[in-house]
Structure formats: C-alpha cells, structure tokens
Amino acid sequence: MTAESALWSGPADRQGRTGRWQSWRSSAALIRAADVLAALIAASLPWSTTVPSIFVGLWLLVVTPTIDWRDYGHEVARPAFALPFAILLLALLGLLWSDGAWADRLHAIKPVAKLVLIPPLLYHFSRSERGLWVGLAFVVSCALLAVFSWIVLLDPAWKITATASSGVPVKNYIDQSQEFTLCAFALALPALTFWRRGNVVATAACLALILLFAANMVFVASARTALLCIAVLLALFAWKHLNRRATLVLLAGTVAVTALAWATSPYLRQRITDIGVEYRHGHEDISRASTAQRLTYWRKAIHSFAEAPLIGHGTGSIKRQFERAATGGSSLDAEVVNNPHNQTLNVAMQWGLLGVVLLHAMWIAHLRLFLGGGLAAWIGLVVVVQNVTSSLLNSHLFDFHEGWMYVLGVGVAGGTVLKAKTRSQP
Template identity: 55%
Template sequence: MTALARETTGEMMLRRLRSPAAWRETVDIFAILTAASLPWSTSLAGIFNVLMLLCMVPFLDVRTFLQSLKRPICLAPIALVLLALVGTLWSDAAWGARLHAVNPTMKLLVLPVLLYHFERSPRGRWIFVAFLVSCALLSVMSWLVAFYPNLALKTDPAERGIFVKNYIDQSQEFALCAVALAYPIVMLLREKRYWLAGLLTALALGFFVNMTFVVVSRTALVTIPIMFGVFALLHLKGRSIALISAGLLAVAVLAWQASPYLRHTAERFSDDYTRYVEKGEPTSLGLRLEFWRKSLGFFAEAPIKGHGTGSTRGLFERVATPGGLYQASAEVIGNPHNQTLNVAVQWGLIGIAVLYAIWILHLRLFRGDGLANWIGLLVVVQNVFTSLFNSHLFDFHEGWMYVIGVGVAGGMVLRAQQPQAKMGEAGS
C-alpha cells in the first residue's frame, strides 16, 4: 500500500512537472510573493522575481513570446536598455561605472515578460491584492515604530515611523494604494455594496492618516492631488467632482491644523529654497536645483547622444567647487534626481525620446475602463510626476513598482481585449 501510494505520488509529481498549467500557477505564486515582499525587502523581492522568471522557462512558447516583443509597449523599454548598453561605447567613465549605470535599466526587461504572462494568466488581480495587504501591514508596523522606535530595523532617528527602507519608498507605496482604492470604492457605492466600500474607505484613510501624522515625503504631497485629479476627470461627473473636492479640501485643512509634522514638511519647501539661495546651503531642495542647473549644462554640451552611460558622476566631479562659499556647488552625484535629466545627460535627445515613448505608450495602453486600466494608469501617472523630483524609473523600489504595476495591469488589459477582438472578427 505504501509503495503504491509512493508510486501514485511520484506519478502526480511527474504529471505536475510536465503540466504547463502547473508551471503557470507556480509563476503566479512567485509573482504574488514578489509583490508582497517589495514593501519589506529588496533581497526577497529580487529572489522571488528570479524564481518567477525561471519557472516560466519550462512552458514558454518561444515563438509566441518573441512575437509579443514586437509590440511598441514592449519594444520601448527594451530600446532603453539597448541604448544604455550601446551608450557605454562613447562614455569616458571607467568601465565599472559604465556597467553599474546599465544595471538600473535591466529591470525594464522584465516588463515585457509580465505583459506576456498575465495576458494568459487569470490571477493578475491577486498580485495587487498581495501588494495592498502587504502595505496595510507595513502601515500598522509604521505606527508601532512611531511609538516604539526600538522596534525599527532602520537606525536613522530622522526617519520616524520607518521600519524598513526609507520614507520616500513608504510614501510612494501608501500614496499609490490610497488613491488606487478610490476606483473600487466608487464602483462599490454605485452597486450599493456599502459594507465593503466602507472597509476599503477605512483602509485608504488609514494610509492617509499615517502620511499625515507619522511620515510623508514632499514628493508624495505634490503628486497625491495630481493622482486624485486624474481620477476625478476620468470617473466622476461635475457635481460629484465639486462635492468630493470640497470634502477633500475640508479634510486637508483639518489635517493641516491637526498635524504639526505635516505643516513642518510643507514649510520646508520655502525654508530649503531660502537657505540655498541666500547661503548656498546643501538643503534637499537646494541640491536638486543645483543638480538640475548643472545637468542642463551637461545636456547642452552633448544634446544628441549625451555623454554616454555612467558619465554623470564624472561630469559633476569636473564642475564641483569644494571649499567655496556655496556648499551645494561642491556636491558630487551620479543621479541628478530627475528622470529626464538623468537620461538626457547620458543619452541626449535620443534617450529622452525613448523615455517619453515608454510613458506615452503605457499611458495609451490604459485608456479603457476597469480596475486594471485604473491601476495601470495610476502607476504610470505616479511615476511620471514623481520622476520630476527623482529618477524613479531607475530607482530599485519605485522602478519595480512601475515594472510590476504596468506589467501585470497591462497583461490583464490585453487579456480582457482578447474576447472583444474575437467578437469583432466574428461580426465582420
């Protein structure tokens, strides 16, 4: 009986190893684990992502996959990676710096893979649920760390309420989740499913309360109203926009009055600017203005193809003025904290054209209605506007948020279009 059971188990394992459906389920599981681990650990997210890609190999239809790569939404990110590789040929940086600068672009190669897989998988929504639940748990942990700082794995006392990573990454996650919930909340209210709508509303408010009283990045403060504006224009009517805008304004005023931390964060904009202009102090805003000013100069020197991959730090070293009156001008960095300038310095107008093609093509992908379209659109909009102040497409955390968000949501959208396309063919 035991031998028979063993034989049966072995046969089942063998059948599962030979089953494309079983491998697809395994890929979905690792995709869920990647999304769930991203708010907590870069290492775990990287490991699960590699396992996900490896599990795709046994059942991959190479011909169909290569055919899918010909779509513009796939070609554009691939083109940026190829440009980074080719750009090493005319850079004067050390080869170690050149190859290191290629690395941030490599994650974009995973995007076409996710588009291909989730065009065929019915489990795309679970990836977003996993990310939302993970961020909700991180929000709870953030409150605990705010009251009990010894629980934090981070040792920086300035980053209050941060258990892992940093306040910029955490704010990006919470802002994306909070605004993304607006769509299902409105849909549930229209269906009169008030309990579930109330639960999601409480969850969204939990993210906003955390950002109001614990910690928030100034980038999130700027981009949240923009994301809400996009939602209002797409999914609300004039009267609803007026009522909700009035409500949000009242909540914002209340939060402003109730949270000294929020006021301090917002007031730092003008304070940082004044200290930079008058004294040349290396404040957060001042350094960005300094980086942008110098980067525009570098771009003007080589406007077509740029200075090459990995050249940015060397260019900043060349124009640094240590020991001068203006301390900000002595700073040397390999990232100008603006995605467009980051690309422009290295690859010129060619790089800018490819970067903007990525954003525009992905925005066009999510023109329709539905949850997947809304999440995908929001991910792109957030990345575009936060990339005014950071190089978020190349940063590890925000870059993977973009790749996973656009890859999974885009695959879901393409999957939803398949029956419509077949119906259209039948009708013609």
C-alpha cells in the same frame, strides 16, 4: 473521443494524447507557480530589496518554460513590449562612448535592466487569471507596513533597519509614501464601485484602508513628491470616473480634509514650510538643502546635456559630469552626486535626446495600454501617472522600489488589460 474511436486508436495515439495532457498540466502548474511568485515579489517589495530580487530570479526560471516563443516574438513588436528593450540596448551601447569610470558604467546598467521584465510580465499575465493576486498581495503588505509604522513612531526600538526618519520601519520615507499613495488610489475605484452598487461593508473596508494610508502620510512620514502625486491623481480620478457634480463634491471634500490636516498635523506643516527654508539657506547648510540641491543639480544637468545633446555622455557618466561641474564655492556647489533627481535629466545626461525620446515614448506607450475602463486599467494608469509625476523631482524609474513598482504594475495590470481585450474581440 467516442468509445469506438478510443478502441480503434493505437498505443502510439494514446501515448501522444497522454503526453499532451501531461505537458498541459505541467504548463498550467508552472503558470500557477509563476503567479504565486509574482504575488510574493509584490508582498516582499515594501519590506526588502534582497527578497524581491530572489523571487524575481525564481519567477524567470519558472515562467521561461511556459513561453511560446513564436507568439512572444509577435508580441514584442508592440511598442509597450519593445521600448523597454530599446532603452536597455541604448544603455549597453552607451558604455562605448561613456567618459565615466567602468565601475560607474556597469553600475548604471542595473537600474535600466529591470525594465526588460515588463514584456515577459505583460505576456504572462495576458494568459493568467490571477493578476488580482499580485495587487492584493501588495495592498495587504503595505497595510501591515502602515500599521507597523505607527508602532515604530511610538516606540522606535521596533525599527527593523536603521532609518533616518521616525515612523519608518524599513527603507525610507520616500519609498513608503510612494507605496501608500499607490495603494490608496488603487482602492479608490473599488470604493466608488462598491458604493454605487450599495455594498456598504465593502465600501467601508476600502475607505478604511485608504484612510489608514492617508493618515500615515499626514501624521507619520510623507514625501513632498508623494503630495504632488496625490494632487495629480485626484484630478485624474475625477476626470476618469466622476461627473461634474461628484467632482465638485470631491473638490470640496479635499479642501476640507486638507484644512483639517494642516490644522492638526504639525509634521505636515513643517514639511511644507521647510521648502522655503531649504531654498533660502541651502547653500549655507547642506543638511537642510533639499530644495536648493535639486535646483543646483538641475542647472548642472542641463548644462551637461547642452554639451552633448544628441547621444549624451554615455552610460554611467553622471558622476563624472558632476565632478567636472564642481566648484570651490559653497558645499552645495562642490557636491558630487550620481543622480540629478529628475528622470528626464538622468537620461539626457547619459544618452541625450535619443534617450529622452525613448523614455517618453515608453511612458506614452504604457499610458495607452490603460486608457480603457476597468480596475486593471485604472491601476495601470495610476502606476504610470504616479511614476511620470514623481520623476519630475526624482529619478524614480531607475530607483529600486519605485522602479519595481512601475515594472510590476505595468506588467501585471497591462497583461490583465490585454487579456480582457483579447476576450472582447469576436
């Protein structure tokens, strides 16, 4: 605006411009606050369940006034936005035909409900410039946890909570391993990029962090599910970012490192060899029945699915189905649980084929978000592939920590990718 037009504009015009300026500043401040809260969610997730939940509530309060609801309504039509809502809607409808107790039905809504945070996260970070904050907060927090894990291994008195595993300060070794796996592979692409650019210091920093996470899983505490994820993600990394020669070098290095880890880590050898022991003796000794347990759960879950293949037994019905399938045989056959330790079977028991189709459609829609290039696309791809892989042996999408890793990872990385796509359009 020129000085002359400012002179001729009346008080109402100047007041309107002032109001718009203040509104813009207020919205920008709220967006910045939402970015900070998202980073705090990521930073607190490796250490707590209560604190991230508090930050999620605050994030929703802060981000809601910044949403352009007409624009958001258009975005929700996309499969990546809509399918989490569809799964929650099915879970709510499933309350009507469930044969489980009402307490079990209502409890089963909670793990599904967090999925509907994905659309607002996608929308918010498609406008924000600070998606990297969230990733850095998570990596730094996990690095501190990895260091503290070694301290706890040497002196268990430093444990924050009473955990069943040595070297695990909080939560459990499964959550810790999944977090470290995600961080290690999120750093793999920056390490490769810095190496190609000749930035030795940055490359060394990334490799040091990767080594910190990997060494912890080899010598301190690791879940066998995480080891499966590592194998799949290594293949994915080679396919996405390496040529044939570099892939052969990675394969040779992986074989050498695996042999070294096997030779130097009695803990790792025991974790692998226990698979056969657990399968053979699981029915006699339920305390060492991890492998036999899963096979038994899957057999019972498949039988339950076959009884109601289209819409399942309803929300929160898993425990009731295992009660019906319990026998008077071994302690393992008589065990009653509310989780079949497979995400697809978890969904199939409750909502049948309809639920399975929605679950896999959501995974595919989110995978398609991350098929391009760039760091955000790579991190998002790792998040989704890790969740799909680990969900073969667990119900990780519905578990607290792994589920929130998926929600945050897809929401933040996906929003960043959408923002980049918008910028690249003419």
